[in-house]
Amino acid sequence: MTTDFTHVYEPGTTDWTVVLLHGTGGDEHDLVPLGRQLAPGAALLSPRGQVLEGSMPRFFRRLAVGQLDIPDLIERTDELAAWMRARTAEHGRDPERVVAAGLSNGANIAVSVLFRHPDLLRGAALLRPMLPYEPDAQPDLSGTDVLIASGTQDPFAPLDQVRRLAQILDDGGATVTAHVQEAGHGLTQQDLVDTATWFAALLA
Numbered sequence: 001m002t003t004d005f006t007h008v009y010e011p012g013t014t015d016w017t018v019v020l021l022h023g024t025g026g027d028e029h030d031l032v033p034l035g036r037q038l039a040p041g042a043a044l045l046s047p048r049g050q051v052l053e054g055s056m057p058r059f060f061r062r063l064a065v066g067q068l069d070i071p072d073l074i075e076r077t078d079e080l081a082a083w084m085r086a087r088t089a090e091h092g093r094d095p096e097r098v099v100a101a102g103l104s105n106g107a108n109i110a111v112s113v114l115f116r117h118p119d120l121l122r123g124a125a126l127l128r129p130m131l132p133y134e135p136d137a138q139p140d141l142s143g144t145d146v147l148i149a150s151g152t153q154d155p156f157a158p159l160d161q162v163r164r165l166a167q168i169l170d171d172g173g174a175t176v177t178a179h180v181q182e183a184g185h186g187l188t189q190q191d192l193v194d195t196a197t198w199f200a201a202l203l204a
Contacts, residue, residue, distance in 0.1 A: 008028045008046040009087070009091065016042040017078045020035045021047070023106055024105070034101075059105055061073075076113070082122075083176075107129035108129055110129070114141060127187060138168070138171060148166055150188070
């Protein structure tokens with residue numbers, strides 16, 4: 001039986017579906033306005049992470065800041081992937097046109113989905129991701145578009161990690177677009193412009 005997530009679903013006017021994955025402390029409503037702005041015609045599917053860190057929802061546990069609970073991440077990645085397949089099928093969405101947009105913690109589980117379920121996503125916008133782990137095997141990401149938006153002063157995602165992530169995705173055949181802002185972990189207006197431009201090209 002598929003694990004269920006508290007979530008928001010908004011129908012779209014095109015065949016595209018954007019799965020919105022919030023950051024630590026967010027919920028299923030957080031990224032919906034951004035998703036509608038980035039992909040006006042897409043259906044939106046926005047789950048709430050099932051782990052609580054204090055009172056803050058997350059998609060998987062961490063042992064400390066920057067120290068992830070990898071077995072938990074892997075288990076919850078597989079649960080999320082199964083849920084995404086089930087919900088998109090339930091709503092009659094095109095499985096070849098599913099794109100993730102993840103912020104911070106949400107971006108990290110999106111990376112793990114790309115590593116473990118490379119056939120699930122047509123694209124992924126990774127906003128302030130880190131490299132959660134090195135995949136056991138090189139994922140086949142041919143035909144997948146990935147945006148990585150990072151910050152030079154981000155204390156949670158050092159640029160050498162982000163470059164390694166980009167290399168793994170590129171080696172797997174993904175088309176990787178990387179933008180680096182003079183910024184920390186928070187998004188800038190330029191991040192939003194770059195992400196909107198990327199979405200417009202992908203969903204055209």
